Amino acid sequence: MQPPQGFTFSGICRMTCLYGQVEVLGFIISQGQPAQDIFSAYTHTSLTINAVHYSMPEKSKKxxxxxxxxxxxxxxxxxxxxxxxxxxxxxxxxxxxENVKSTTISFLASHPGLSTIFVQEKDASQVTSECLVLGSVGIKREKRKKGLQLTESTLAALEELVSVSCEDADGCPIMLVCGAQDLGKSTFNRYLINQLLNSIPCVDYLECDLGQTEFTPxxxxxxxxxxxxxxxxxYTHxxxxxKMVYYGKPSCKDNFENYIDIVKYVFSAYRREAPLIINTMGWVSDEGLLLLIDLIRLLSPSYVVQFNSYKSRNLPALTPDxxxxxxxxxxxxxxxxRHPGFRFPELADSLEFAEEEKDSPVLFTGHKLLSVRSEFSFRKTSRNRDSYNRIFRDLAVLAYLAQLLPPVPKPLSPLHGLTPYQVPFNAVALRVxxxxxxxxxxxxxxxxSWLGLCRILDDVHGYTRGPILLAQTxxxxCVGFGICRGIDMxxxxxxxxxxxxPEELRSVNCLLVGAVSIPQYVFKSQHGLEGTIPYVTTDYNFKLPGASEKIGARDSEKEQLPKGKLHPKSKFFRKMKFLKGKEQPSQPADDA
Known part of the structure; x- marks a missing residue:
């Protein structure tokens, strides 16, 4: 590849730069560096490998x-x-x-409808020798226009944030990224992380978006x-x-105060030893905007990066004034x-700053606003956005569950064939x-159910039988997640x-159940299932209190995704035993 040549593709490959220097999503890869696995999935904008200029050694061409x-x-x-x-x-x-195989990719592709996330089917009439060679690696060339195109305002914001992170005296600015849904905030964050890692060893990241998380379920x-x-x-990284807290829902619309308290609790672990990127929700209208203003005040960012687009309703400019x-x-x-400096003594108590800073309240002195004009071509619409977001959440949960399986080249094991941990009732407290x-x-x-595995300060070992129920959340x-695949009464x-x-599990003494669902694929698509599938039904009483959430698309909506996109099944999945009685039977259900 010769600068400024680029190669846009879909699929997965392992790339080694044998000679020279290239750039992928803002990250520079040079000869001598380790190989990088690159995931150009059909669910997101195609990635491009760009050849870049580098300094030539003082040697002859020979x-x-x-x-x-x-x-x-x-x-x-x-x-x-x-x-x-x-x-x-x-x-x-x-x-x-090179072709790359991983347990996560193999596990995702083993489920119906997910095998085409990375490589789409080839058009037989357009197969060339190049297609065959690239196909043997696991990729497909795409048109350059399908790759990421950054606007001038995006490039200017990136340049300033990277510069201040690498040249400031402390080098630890706090950068809050905000804007409406589907404007490219997450892509911007990835690009910013990669550009920062070209110059500094690490970047801190505070996830405040409950629905579309970047690094966790x-x-x-x-x-x-x-x-x-x-x-x-x-779902690939x-x-x-x-530090992590399981809020338990993809939205905070009915419990803002708890959301703010959790953000402050998690933010208290930030040590100001690296630049911090704060990702925020795409809900920025009405109460969502007021909540965003609260976050700006409480987290006191150095920079606010605000995304706008001519295709969406824009926020007012979130200037310091x-x-x-x-x-x-x-x-x-x-x-x-009471004080023009916006002092929050209660937040200062929760933050662990240097000793000389602990005696005084936190002072919020404003931020610099960077406006970014987004020109992304939207795949989502108001009709299919919920379907897309549900699919992305399912993919994140499946990718997490893939960690249960042995690494390739060992064959995939069905989840129902794995040996679970046995946890006594009186060893953990429960809360929905x-x-x-x-x-x-x-x-x-x-x-x-999908469980948050948490640790609370209270001692729960004083109870003889259990289960132990918490009155409040x-x-x-939260140290991680799991599935309760059965209860032995x-x-x-x-x-x-x-x-x-196991060493992390020893500290777990609380199980939290939220509104995050186990994907339907886990119940329906595991290898080796025969006969009646436990926990799955289409005969469901939706009038049952506390059980109104449905997995999958509603029959009345029938969202139409673009050709080749994933489409959720219009079926309702529920735990069989939960439907059956008003009385408590002697045993909820056996393992499934």
């Missing part, structure tokens, strides 16, 4: 070619090396693209330290947070505050976060599948 040939010797046979060197010229880059507020580039959609002069949901405007459930039905709600650390045990390491 010496440069000899060096390049030596680098190829361990990768190519003599005939292929000769072909490459015939096309070689100074300032070009030589890339090795949905429903979480988390703080992460990112040290590796992100070269794909969220799940990471373990430094605008934020100061308007009430939020829980914070007051400058004119109504999103709905009121009668104590007599709590085990039905837990069974076959605690704000507590005779031995009073929960059977839980989770990829969390």
């Amino acid at each position: 010496e440069i070619k000899r060096e390049a040939r030596a680098l190829l010797r361990t990768h190519l046979n003599l005939e292929d090396r000769s072909w490459v060197m015939e096309n070689f010229s100074p300032l070009c880059s030589i890339l090795l693209l 949905p429903g979480c507020i988390s703080l992460l330290n990112i040290t590796e580039p992100v070269l794909g959609p969220p 799940l990471r373990t947070p430094q 605008h934020v100061a002069d308007r009430d939020g949901l829980y914070t007051k405007s400058k004119s109504r505050a 976060t999103h709905s009121d459930v009668a104590p007599t039905h709590i085990l039905y709600a837990i069974n076959a 605690p704000i507590c650390d 005779e031995k009073r045990l929960f059977h839980i599948l989770t990829p969390v390491a």
